[in-house]
Amino acid sequence: MPVFLGMAALSGTLFALTTLYFSAGRGIEKGMARLGADAMAVPAMRQEETTGILISGEPSEFYMPLDFKERLAAVKGVYRASAQLFIISAPLACCAVSDTMLIGFEPETDFTVSPWLKERLRRGLSPEEVIIGPNILSEPGGRTMFYGKEYRIAGKLEPTGMKFLDGSVFIPMEGARRMIAESGEKALKPLKIRPDEISAVLLKFDENASHEETAARIEYAMPELKVVLSSDVLRTARRNLAVPLKAAMAGAVVEWAVSLFLIGVFYRLSIGQRVKEIGLLKAMGAKNRDVRNIFLYEVILLSAGGGVTGAVAGAVLIESFENLIRVFFDAPLLLPSFGLGLALAVVVVAFTVISGLAVTLLPVIRMAGKPPYDAVRQGE
Amino acid sequence: MKNKAFGAAVLALGLLIVLTPRFILPVCEYAGKQRMLCTYTGIAEMFLGGIVLTAGIGVFFSKAAGALGWLMLVAAVSGVFVIVLPGAIGYCKSPSMPCNYGAVPMLRLLGGLLIAVSLTGIIVSKKRCASSR
Numbered sequence: 001m002p003v004f005l006g007m008a009a010l011s012g013t014l015f016a017l018t019t020l021y022f023s024a025g026r027g028i029e030k031g032m033a034r035l036g037a038d039a040m041a042v043p044a045m046r047q048e049e050t051t052g053i054l055i056s057g058e059p060s061e062f063y064m065p066l067d068f069k070e071r072l073a074a075v076k077g078v079y080r081a082s083a084q085l086f087i088i089s090a091p092l093a094c095c096a097v098s099d100t101m102l103i104g105f106e107p108e109t110d111f112t113v114s115p116w117l118k119e120r121l122r123r124g125l126s127p128e129e130v131i132i133g134p135n136i137l138s139e140p141g142g143r144t145m146f147y148g149k150e151y152r153i154a155g156k157l158e159p160t161g162m163k164f165l166d167g168s169v170f171i172p173m174e175g176a177r178r179m180i181a182e183s184g185e186k187a188l189k190p191l192k193i194r195p196d197e198i199s200a201v202l203l204k205f206d207e208n209a210s211h212e213e214t215a216a217r218i219e220y221a222m223p224e225l226k227v228v229l230s231s232d233v234l235r236t237a238r239r240n241l242a243v244p245l246k247a248a249m250a251g252a253v254v255e256w257a258v259s260l261f262l263i264g265v266f267y268r269l270s271i272g273q274r275v276k277e278i279g280l281l282k283a284m285g286a287k288n289r290d291v292r293n294i295f296l297y298e299v300i301l302l303s304a305g306g307g308v309t310g311a312v313a314g315a316v317l318i319e320s321f322e323n324l325i326r327v328f329f330d331a332p333l334l335l336p337s338f339g340l341g342l343a344l345a346v347v348v349v350a351f352t353v354i355s356g357l358a359v360t361l362l363p364v365i366r367m368a369g370k371p372p373y374d375a376v377r378q379g380e
Numbered sequence: 381m382k383n384k385a386f387g388a389a390v391l392a393l394g395l396l397i398v399l400t401p402r403f404i405l406p407v408c409e410y411a412g413k414q415r416m417l418c419t420y421t422g423i424a425e426m427f428l429g430g431i432v433l434t435a436g437i438g439v440f441f442s443k444a445a446g447a448l449g450w451l452m453l454v455a456a457v458s459g460v461f462v463i464v465l466p467g468a469i470g471y472c473k474s475p476s477m478p479c480n481y482g483a484v485p486m487l488r489l490l491g492g493l494l495i496a497v498s499l500t501g502i503i504v505s506k507k508r509c510a511s512s513r
Contacts, residue, residue: 135474135475137474163476167476317489320485320488320489321481321486323475323476323480323481324405324481324482324485326481327476327481327482
């Protein structure tokens, strides 16, 4: 039992940590790929807030003049610029869509949602339609209301692990402007956003342009703005998770070493208690090889059984607490696919079995080599 | 000795069930949001945790083999209710709400562990009763 439980604990910890490591990598990369932007230009005082929006998806609203978009598009090194408008939905008691980011986007210049629209919907959006993130509790074909204006849900994005994309509602800019204009009459809380205001400009840089240089050029020409580079966001998100993951990995290595030592000690004692049986077996004609194989099969079965149990327990825990881990570490997480998860589990179980064999092989070989008479006498 | 071990395990799980919705991974109201259905789920879970705690104390201090079995049955049934209660009373469906990502998964995990420990206790109690006849 202690061998089984020890292997289960080892396997569970290892599986959980490797899954988290893969999840963090996938979440960040898929999210930034979906965002499509090399950088985001925001008002100068809102740089940290913007990184927070992108990584942890904390809704935030801030505004700047629309004419910044044309000025940004004209900067050397900028290939495309697309404006976005951030609005936070009103807090509601039902908690289904309260504190949700509503993102007004320009269909003509957008490169975040538009590729998905081209591929899935194969058409544009009307001003009365929205696209929702996978965390929004509604389905395509249904209707939703913000600030007194009703929209039809045209589609639902796939998960990326980034709350900014997964927990937001994308509205064509014309639809967002109409909502703002009508909020005075229809909404409980009217919106005070001018028609010439936007929140941010998403930027795609030229292929050969240096991102850092282009960002510096923009900030020099327009000191009212700050440019948040996607590479910096990636680095911050990785760092958020890297420190606790490294600490957990270090803990896992110590746990691995201590567990294997204790398993080795326990198994030696366990074999020592069965010396008389080994002696009797050998007296009846069993060879060293036969005795050795009995114990090795036992170790393999216990290690594999413990490994599988631990991997399953680790998978259940990660699946159950996925959102808590995301919130706690403030990092985008996207769990690996079933196939990748299974492959990880197989590797972890194989590693557990090899570790079990490594610590028990020597005592097994020694005990199997004992002459029958000595083994029986030792067991009395 | 075995009663003490099972009793301590059930006691610990009961205490965790009592503390989780309010202190460890609080439901939305106790995490700074307004009162919603999850508050009532949390309160119900705390009462259930109290029942489990009481059963654990009974197991810890009882000496009779039969008492272990019956009290573990109470704990096992309570474990089922701990798992089922959030779905029955209600909690926030949005994954960004504290009850959804914290309290409910934790309570379900504790309920599962309670059922596993209780069933083991019931089996041990049956074996003990059979061997004492």
